[in-house]
Amino acid sequence: MIQMTLIQIDNYGPWTVTPRPRTESDLQMLQANLFADLNNHFGNKKGLVFFTRFDNLLAISNGLDEEDHLRIQRSIRNRYPITISMGVGAAETPHEAQKLATIALQKAGSAQSGERKEILAVDSLVSEEDSFVQAAHIDINSVTETLTDIESAFDTSFMVNKAQHYLMTKLIKKGALLFFIGGDNFMSPCNGLSEQDIEDIMVEIDEEIGIKLKAGIGRGKNAEDAAYMADIGLEEIRAHNNEMWTWVIEKEY
Amino acid sequence: MIQMTLIQIDNYGPWTVTPRPRTESDLQMLQANLFADLNNHFGNKKGLVFFTRFDNLLAISNGLDEEDHLRIQRSIRNRYPITISMGVGAAETPHEAQKLATIALQKAGSAQSGERKEILAVDSLVSEEDSFVQAAHIDINSVTETLTDIESAFDTSFMVNKAQHYLMTKLIKKGALLFFIGGDNFMSPCNGLSEQDIEDIMVEIDEEIGIKLKAGIGRGKNAEDAAYMADIGLEEIRAHNNEMWTWVIEKEY
Amino acid sequence: MIQMTLIQIDNYGPWTVTPRPRTESDLQMLQANLFADLNNHFGNKKGLVFFTRFDNLLAISNGLDEEDHLRIQRSIRNRYPITISMGVGAAETPHEAQKLATIALQKAGSAQSGERKEILAVDSLVSEEDSFVQAAHIDINSVTETLTDIESAFDTSFMVNKAQHYLMTKLIKKGALLFFIGGDNFMSPCNGLSEQDIEDIMVEIDEEIGIKLKAGIGRGKNAEDAAYMADIGLEEIRAHNNEMWTWVIEKEY
Amino acid sequence: MIQMTLIQIDNYGPWTVTPRPRTESDLQMLQANLFADLNNHFGNKKGLVFFTRFDNLLAISNGLDEEDHLRIQRSIRNRYPITISMGVGAAETPHEAQKLATIALQKAGSAQSGERKEILAVDSLVSEEDSFVQAAHIDINSVTETLTDIESAFDTSFMVNKAQHYLMTKLIKKGALLFFIGGDNFMSPCNGLSEQDIEDIMVEIDEEIGIKLKAGIGRGKNAEDAAYMADIGLEEIRAHNNEMWTWVIEKEY
Incomplete structure (x- = not known):
């Protein structure tokens, strides 16, 4: 089974234009730095992150458990002006896994809600024996x-x-x-x-x-x-x- | 007129698999860091870099002259395991500008040549009055x-x-x-x-x-x-x- | 027992002036980035790196084993123009631990040898029970x-x-x-x-x-x-x- | 004359322990990243930043004017969880220059005031002719x-x-x-x-x-x-x- 994590910047769209539109080169740097950083964190545990839409990133996360995800959220909070929420799902196919991850996170609130923040919504995790x-x-x-x-x-x-x-x-x-x-x-x-x-x-x-x-x-x-x-x-x-x-x-x- | 810069990692493909394939999460980090870094450099001069293919990046570079480009090449050489070549072109349309930039660089050798390194090939630059x-x-x-x-x-x-x-x-x-x-x-x-x-x-x-x-x-x-x-x-x-x-x-x- | 790791940039002094002195702001960025990066890697395993002399860094590395160290060396090699060697030692006092780490690395060759590269010299590691x-x-x-x-x-x-x-x-x-x-x-x-x-x-x-x-x-x-x-x-x-x-x-x- | 800039993270001490102490490796990364980043910005204009105390950094800033400083503040605000204030001073000696820079900033409020934020306090700038x-x-x-x-x-x-x-x-x-x-x-x-x-x-x-x-x-x-x-x-x-x-x-x- 494959395990996938959806990483979503909380309420990012509104942030990029508050109080006025932020400099585009800065936003590109922020997004690229976050992507690199997440690959460092996931890569340390043999995972791999894809940039996807930069504000929504998908990762293959076999080998990362709930605590690993929480630690990554903490590290991002401590070093970025934004926070991230995550959904995690495991399934026989990658599409199904990311779908479970997405649904878990969607249940916790909208990507553009001012309320939803640093959610970790775990639908399912792969055990070591089933990991593939x-x-x-x-x-x-x-x-x-x-x-x-x-x-x-x-x-x-x-x-x-x-x-x-x-x-x-x-x-x-x-x-x-x-x-x-x-x-x-x-x-x-x-x-x-x-x-x-x-x-x-x-x-x-x-x-x-x-x-x-x-x-x-x-x-x-x-x-x-x-x-x-x-x-x-x-x-x-x-x-x-x-x-x-x-x-x-x-x-x- | 718009000025565009093509930034190309020198001989990158072969490097990624020498002596054996490098860890994918590391390559993603390297590419994202380079992209962020280039945006810092170009952004400092009011330019903007697009990730494009990550090993080939296109930038709007109105306002950056030859020395600015040379300084960026130097800074990358000093901090990365790879070097970059650049082509610069200016034209009435963005497509034409990046085409001139590409041709200038292509003339200097192949993207996968072991010989070609840190080329700065300037086809044309925009003057301040014509900059648009x-x-x-x-x-x-x-x-x-x-x-x-x-x-x-x-x-x-x-x-x-x-x-x-x-x-x-x-x-x-x-x-x-x-x-x-x-x-x-x-x-x-x-x-x-x-x-x-x-x-x-x-x-x-x-x-x-x-x-x-x-x-x-x-x-x-x-x-x-x-x-x-x-x-x-x-x-x-x-x-x-x-x-x-x-x-x-x-x-x- | 405390476990300490000495991280040393290989043959760094000569590199900083070859073929001519490198721009100081670039060197400061390189050193700071390496330090941050090492803290990301060690921090992921609950270790902590101190900048020390920037080209020689000391880390508390309880919880990191030999494979962890090798993976860090690999990741640095893949993303930096320099490589790192490491020594690891464990002892009752921090001073003794870092001394054992240093001696292990010194035995493998000089910090300014063109030959010595990416050494991992482990004197001793702390077991989980003895970790303190x-x-x-x-x-x-x-x-x-x-x-x-x-x-x-x-x-x-x-x-x-x-x-x-x-x-x-x-x-x-x-x-x-x-x-x-x-x-x-x-x-x-x-x-x-x-x-x-x-x-x-x-x-x-x-x-x-x-x-x-x-x-x-x-x-x-x-x-x-x-x-x-x-x-x-x-x-x-x-x-x-x-x-x-x-x-x-x-x-x- | 030499021009020096004092860069100070706004209200940093309290932030590092709110709502509870932040992970030390994260703080080390944040500080090192900020230092590297500032060197990229100042270095682009031929300045040089010293890490000093990491939350208070001194830079030689000959060649950077008020707009340059404002742009750096903006870029940091857009990518970090903290903001920076700056003081700028020019004098015959470096000690006097940094003193003028410090005094200018101190007048604007305490380093640990929740009110003071993103101040740019310019005591004096060096003209191009006097720059040395x-x-x-x-x-x-x-x-x-x-x-x-x-x-x-x-x-x-x-x-x-x-x-x-x-x-x-x-x-x-x-x-x-x-x-x-x-x-x-x-x-x-x-x-x-x-x-x-x-x-x-x-x-x-x-x-x-x-x-x-x-x-x-x-x-x-x-x-x-x-x-x-x-x-x-x-x-x-x-x-x-x-x-x-x-x-x-x-x-x-």
Whole structure:
């Protein structure tokens, strides 16, 4: 089972324009710092945070218990002008897990309520025996040669976003998620999907928009191990001149 | 004229997997810290950086000259395990400006060359008299009520990404850019577009995918002023119960 | 027993002047960021890092094992232009613990060797049953009224440094350490010292240089708990109008 | 003339214990992040910030005007749970400059007033023509060989602190300041002192406590240039096997 945490800045929208709109570069710094910081906290416990919408972040949190979450909330409160609420859910698929996490938090009040503050709403946690994460690290074949070095920076960014949109659209239907992790890289928490499921999606995208993808798929007890195995899988595909669509590696403990 | 800077991490892809894949949470922290840091540097001079692809970032850099860029490269070199190259271009439209910036940098070598390092390739700079930035701050009407508080976090994120993809597709055709800046917010550097151009795009999106947007449009001598005016415009629309699609404000000096 | 970790930047001196002296504000940022980052990592495990000399930092590390230390080294390597080596020692007194940590690291090579890199030299670790930290949080009575609000900023800083120098001189003789933690605050890891020992030192300092101090003394299984108990102790003394020199609190588990 | 800025966290002491004492590692991170951040802001304008007491920081601020200071206050307010007030003063000596800065701020209210917030109290600013900074970069001869590699980390730190205390005591009498900048390094803003003045102090310290120091002395229009020249001076002394006590370099514009 995969465990996911939704991290939500409390009543953030109103704060950004009170008493008047705050400087955009400051807000970008605040959001990026918070994201980096949360990755430090979750990463210390082998979790992984995705920036998602920056004011709402999703994390794979297998291995983090209730106290871990409370400590993170405390540390953010002590160092930021804002506070965070969290919802936690565990399920067979990542989509279901984040949905349980979201519902738990939504029950505690609106994201833009002045009342709701520093809620920790735990729907469910994964036990150590049941802990399992499957993650696909997907990238675009030869992006430097085909895009970065010849197209304009924004056009390349547009193509990457297009790939992301198509990937999201197809993966969400199968209970998987997709996050952009920089460059031409995506990470898909995808418990429950087979190699064939993932290959099919990439074949479709190649046919529909002509973007060739590959996926290293990693399996482990937590996000760190699964992501590392996925990275190794991707390296294997590269070592084989991108001859295959996927490469699966399972961490042995 | 708008001036744009492309910031590119030198030879980053190979570094992330040498000698073996680096921990994903560390890479996310590195990228987020770099992004925040660049916003501090550019923001100090009233510029604004967008995370774009994190290893390739685009900034509105009106007001920053060659020495400013060199100093930023030096500061990054002194504090990060990576170095950055930059290209700078100025033009009537943002798309053209970033294209000139990209071409200037591409001429200096590949993004994945072991040779190319800390290049500053200036195609053109804007003089103070010609300096002009138009930026639209676009958001989704009532996102908290219609999405955040009722849909799952990932589904909301998916809808926001969908809006982004449609906005990018339409804006790029008119020489404008679009960046996600967190929450349900987008910033579009859009010198040369009329209010009607922007309204038309939002009307189309509403018809095509049923997402209602609005845009505060700001004009000023630099990114900070334009973004702030755009924020004020957005506040005006909210104060009028989202009755209009756009609201333009020009900074007086 | 207390466990202490010495964190040393590898071959840092030469790096700061290669190929020519690096900008001082950048070095200050690098050092401060590293210090903050290490506190995030150690703090996640209820440890506490003192800035010490910034390129050599001492941490109370009860609760952190060998893998924890290795993960911290990895995370720093992935995000900084420098790497760190560490020595770890455990003993009845803090001074002895940090000495064992230092010796272990010194055996592995010079701090300014180009060869020595990312060493983790563990002399000894504390088991969970033997884990015990005593820390005194010492501050100056009414520093705002007597110094900050009436003396020049540097003169106040000079007085605080004077207090530090006297405290260090006296505490080191008893096997305790002393670190400046900002404002008018000092933290003394002081396993083995009695309340009377600490009171005697403060009485002497009052007589010698006329600076009145007080100390909350906390005891617990790790740095976080001991420091928190010490803070509560200090609050108690304040609540009693600084009528007593010390107040001891032991954490109950 | 040298211009100095006192940066003071508003009402910080009470905040650190409200509603109960905040986790010490978080406070250390907050303080270190603020210090790094301020160096980024001041450093962008060729200033330099010293950590001083962390809640009260002194900066050489030649080149920063009133608007620069206001922008820094705004950026901190937007990203931290605390706000800062500042005082600015300019004078022939650093001690006088920081004194004027302190007095200006003290007049606006107590450091621990709940009322006083985000004050910018400017006593005086240096014009570009009058701008002049002299800074001595002082370090301990062969600290790695004589201390770091053979003494315990804390004992070395104690010796460095001892050197600091003696340097502060002597320099303050001559209107100069002294800040620890990490390792075995000190920076002394010392407008008005001659080479002989500085040599005399180091000779005395060698005689009194047997610690051998050397000083690169730099002169320029701002902190960055003066510090860089001082660094070059120090390199020159090292290149001459520490044969001389001081080496002065003045930046040519």
